[in-house]
Amino acid sequence: xxxxxxxxxxxxxxxxxxxxxxxxxxxxxxxxxxxxxxxxxxxxxxxxxxxxxxxxxxxxxxxxxxxxxxxxxxxxxxxxxxxxxxxxxxxxxxxxxxxxxxxxxxxxxxxxxx
Ligand code: SF4
Numbered sequence: 001x002x003x004x005x006x007x008x009x010x011x012x013x014x015x016x017x018x019x020x021x022x023x024x025x026x027x028x029x030x031x032x033x034x035x036x037x038x039x040x041x042x043x044x045x046x047x048x049x050x051x052x053x054x055x056x057x058x059x060x061x062x063x064x065x066x067x068x069x070x071x072x073x074x075x076x077x078x079x080x081x082x083x084x085x086x087x088x089x090x091x092x093x094x095x096x097x098x099x100x101x102x103x104x105x106x107x108x109x110x111x112x113x114x
Pocket of ligand 1: 008009010011012048049050051052079086087088089
């Protein structure tokens, strides 16, 4: 079982209807559905906050405090497939930044539930 961190769009999490963090990302991880290739343990759920500069430090802090380095980092589906798009960054750019700073592979999206 892999240990994974999930990064959600904080604006959507705070203001959206049916936000991440309630069940979709967690169910997909638990069952190995959607973008999860196997049942995975979510060891941190990080909230991006505009303009996105806190994501990398928050991932680092979560790994430090939990004493578990994630095997993979996922950008939640609400982050990766946002419509309208995030005005600050593209999912691809954010994934590249996270991957560059942490050395951990980043997957775009988590689930395909509605
Ligand atoms: S920077 Fe983009 S992805 Fe991050 S919280 Fe703001 S709108 Fe969402």
